[in-house]
Amino acid sequence: MSISSDLLKHYPWLPSLQIYYSDIASKDPTEFIEEAFLKYPDGELEQRISKIFKAAFNNLEEIEDYKADDINIYLYLIVKILLYVLNNKPISNRVANTYSKQTYKELIEENDDANLYDICKDLKLKFHYLNPPIKYGINLNKDQREILKTSFKIYFTDYLKLAANLHDEYRKLVHNALSEGYIYVQKKDLIRLLQEYVRRKLIVEEVKDENNIEKFRKNILHIREFKELYGNILNNWELKKEDFEYSFKISFEEGSDISNNFPPCIQDILRRIQEGMNIVHTERLFLVFFLHALNYPIEKIIDIFSNLPDFDRKKTKYQVEFAKKKEYTPHSCSTLKSLNICKANESKDEICLEGYYSKKLDTQKKLSHPLFYIQLKQYRNSMKNKANKTKIEKEDE
Amino acid sequence: MSDNKFLKRLFQAYYQEKQKEIPAVSSLESREFGFIPWEKQIMIRHIGFESQKFLLNYLIDRGPKHVYSSGSLYNQPEAQNMESKKYQGCDLIVDIDVDHFYTPCKDEHDLWYCNNCEAKGTGMVEKCPKCEKSKITKITWICDKCLDVAKNEIKKLIYDFLIPDFGTDEKDMRIAFSGHRGYHLKVESEELRKLNSDERREIVDYLTGENIAFEVLGLGEKFQMIHGLSKENIGWSQKIMRKIEEILCKPKTEIEDLLLDKNRFNFNPNLVTSFLNSKADFLELITKGERNVWSIEGFGLIMWKNFLKGVVKHIGVELDEPVSIDIHRLIRYPGSLHGKTGFKVQEINLTELEEFTPLNETNEKLDPIVFISKNITQKLEIVEHALPITKIKGIKYGPYVQGEKIEVPHHIAVFLLCKEVAKTI
Numbered sequence: 089m090s091i092s093s094d095l096l097k098h099y100p101w102l103p104s105l106q107i108y109y110s111d112i113a114s115k116d117p118t119e120f121i122e123e124a125f126l127k128y129p130d131g132e133l134e135q136r137i138s139k140i141f142k143a144a145f146n147n148l149e150e151i152e153d154y155k156a157d158d159i160n161i162y163l164y165l166i167v168k169i170l171l172y173v174l175n176n177k178p179i180s181n182r183v184a185n186t187y188s189k190q191t192y193k194e195l196i197e198e199n200d201d202a203n204l205y206d207i208c209k210d211l212k213l214k215f216h217y218l219n220p221p222i223k224y225g226i227n228l229n230k231d232q233r234e235i236l237k238t239s240f241k242i243y244f245t246d247y248l249k250l251a252a253n254l255h256d257e258y259r260k261l262v263h264n265a266l267s268e269g270y271i272y273v274q275k276k277d278l279i280r281l282l283q284e285y286v287r288r289k290l291i292v293e294e295v296k297d298e299n300n301i302e303k304f305r306k307n308i309l310h311i312r313e314f315k316e317l318y319g320n321i322l323n324n325w326e327l328k329k330e331d332f333e334y335s336f337k338i339s340f341e342e343g344s345d346i347s348n349n350f351p352p353c354i355q356d357i358l359r360r361i362q363e364g365m366n367i368v369h370t371e372r373l374f375l376v377f378f379l380h381a382l383n384y385p386i387e388k389i390i391d392i393f394s395n396l397p398d399f400d401r402k403k404t405k406y407q408v409e410f411a412k413k414k415e416y417t418p419h420s421c422s423t424l425k426s427l428n429i430c431k432a433n434e435s436k437d438e439i440c441l442e443g444y445y446s447k448k449l450d451t452q453k454k455l456s457h458p459l460f461y462i463q464l465k466q467y468r469n470s471m472k473n474k475a476n477k478t479k480i481e482k483e484d485e
Numbered sequence: 486m487s488d489n490k491f492l493k494r495l496f497q498a499y500y501q502e503k504q505k506e507i508p509a510v511s512s513l514e515s516r517e518f519g520f521i522p523w524e525k526q527i528m529i530r531h532i533g534f535e536s537q538k539f540l541l542n543y544l545i546d547r548g549p550k551h552v553y554s555s556g557s558l559y560n561q562p563e564a565q566n567m568e569s570k571k572y573q574g575c576d577l578i579v580d581i582d583v584d585h586f587y588t589p590c591k592d593e594h595d596l597w598y599c600n601n602c603e604a605k606g607t608g609m610v611e612k613c614p615k616c617e618k619s620k621i622t623k624i625t626w627i628c629d630k631c632l633d634v635a636k637n638e639i640k641k642l643i644y645d646f647l648i649p650d651f652g653t654d655e656k657d658m659r660i661a662f663s664g665h666r667g668y669h670l671k672v673e674s675e676e677l678r679k680l681n682s683d684e685r686r687e688i689v690d691y692l693t694g695e696n697i698a699f700e701v702l703g704l705g706e707k708f709q710m711i712h713g714l715s716k717e718n719i720g721w722s723q724k725i726m727r728k729i730e731e732i733l734c735k736p737k738t739e740i741e742d743l744l745l746d747k748n749r750f751n752f753n754p755n756l757v758t759s760f761l762n763s764k765a766d767f768l769e770l771i772t773k774g775e776r777n778v779w780s781i782e783g784f785g786l787i788m789w790k791n792f793l794k795g796v797v798k799h800i801g802v803e804l805d806e807p808v809s810i811d812i813h814r815l816i817r818y819p820g821s822l823h824g825k826t827g828f829k830v831q832e833i834n835l836t837e838l839e840e841f842t843p844l845n846e847t848n849e850k851l852d853p854i855v856f857i858s859k860n861i862t863q864k865l866e867i868v869e870h871a872l873p874i875t876k877i878k879g880i881k882y883g884p885y886v887q888g889e890k891i892e893v894p895h896h897i898a899v900f901l902l903c904k905e906v907a908k909t910i
Contacts, residue, residue, distance in 0.1 A: 214676075223717075224718070224719045225715065225717055225718035225719055225722070226715055226717045226718065227703075228703070228712070228715055228776065228777040229712075233775075236718075243676070244651060245676040245677060245679065245680060245684075248680060248684040248687055248688075249679075249680075249684065252681075252683055252684055257698050257701050258701055260687065260690065260696070260698075260701075261687040261688065261690065261691045262687070262690045262691045262694070262695075262696060262697050262720075262721055263697070263698065263701045263702060263720070263721070264720055265718065265719035265720045266650045266651070266691070266719070266720050267649065267650060267652075267719050267720075268649065268650070268652040269650075269651050269652025269653070270652070272719065
């Protein structure tokens, strides 16, 4: 299978890169980076890498000046090395999300299906290109019939591998058109699967052996340009990281920080969003309903979602506004349990597990709603503060 | 000699005599083996064999009560923990066992009695319906009817799902009667072997219809009108619509029974009447397929979802989900004997499946009842409270009660002894 070098420059994550650029693949990473900066001494390489990280830290959906040229190959490889030495899961996830979103955009803009065909072949996917496109269903809306056709069908095991981390009801096998081992997919859905492939390719698992990585880091930071790039990225991250952490810590009704009073189910969803991981549809709904119930501003809610790999500002805005208009209430604890969102057991949270003592009923009661968790925690905190205040006052006397 | 010793010797003799007929599973040397001996209720796992010859020697030497091999392939199957085994991949295994789902014949032959309040009855129960305690003894039995149900499920799996939807090649399928209350199917393909547990869960959901979100398939309410599914949409939509058409073509009385059935739709009589009144219009609407506005009096979105859930239950395969998801499961070895019945785990190919009748098989090569004897009889005493009728090879034995002394053919004696409901006298 031969793939054009133009396609590789555009999509340097393709497996053929190793074959075409075997000279690079065989090099020691330090040697490769030194040569790369020598090859592009005008600072363009550093600038373009910085723009990727800038876009990632600011949750932008596009990378400024993304070009399908020779530099793009060096850029991709250096970003991978940077992520390895940074060894920071949230950074990896954010960069992977941003870079893969850019890939989605580039692939969507491809006019020629032949390129998509070549990409799938290069990835060794078992799939068929159907010409002319084949009908696999219809959309009926009132009396309008929209025929669903596609030119792409992909073998179900490859589909499952690519879609495994996309926690989206629409991508579940049971909701797809499966026939004779192949799933009919629309072009944009196939591209979404490729986006996920790219995202996973960039995510660096946290390296447990810090000694090895430290040795490598020490060695590679001798390269001046790389050291500067690395330092700038870390500085920018420190600033942005705080921004992100603070974004939850506001109660828009009372002006005080209530995020510590969130129940473990919400904390867990927020943590995973913060790390740029995919979350399932029901979790997205629950989070939106929950934040609406606390009167969080729409823009703030959208910003929270901007960290997700499949974030689309327009769609998110519409859905968040729609939920606000409909005044949906957040799910109850029993619903959360049935949806597998409840984290009471995992977190071993005392309030969730044991409930509270009801004076009125003279009995221990289980918690039934996550909003009540906040109220209860706030009440307990206020009682604690009151007790502390009295203690201090007594000491003063 | 104790009954277990007697059975062990019988099993050893079987393995000795039939060793040439016991098949070798593919990649035998890469699979982990497990055995349950007669002496103790423990699973001896993490055993590997270089070749079938060593396996057969083991079987002849020890005559184990149960024999299993892994669906997974390992570089070192004999390693004591999963990490060291070096996992290479796992076949897709589907286990259909009537233990896990309701069949009407269980109301006749599955007995239970409560060890707490001494109540007794028939059918599938989890706890005593009288005292609500779980201290119950269950006697689960087999009959042609429940084994037919299991066979239908395996046929459904193959002809409604594996071949048309998953494109599974017949040569990759290994079908076996489990030797007791069901069937196993193993799909051996390189592509499937690569799937992890989460990905296998997706396949299980597809086969069972579990976790279908009908909204994603097109069900919804717009302007107080219910929009249904379309039979032109390949996949579950099409399956559901075809099944609805099939149901609507049945006589009214049959539909009524179906919709009222507590184990299926469990509709109240008013809704059933309403459904039957609209039957003809609904059938015409979905047959034409031009519009998808579903309108039956009393049917809101929730009722339609309940209806569709009932339809899905009809279509989906009743399988033991954890078996297909877990990549470290062991399944019964083909040709080995099932220690709870004394029947052989019998491999069958697709063409043989239709005619295969485990309890009355005429093809000697496929007959799971290996200890068949017309002339040799054995005397036994029943030790269990009560036993239902056992019908094997077309002849009925029982019912029996505790303390009853009986004389039965050798294969029936082996069956009752393996079931641990009788003792030799």
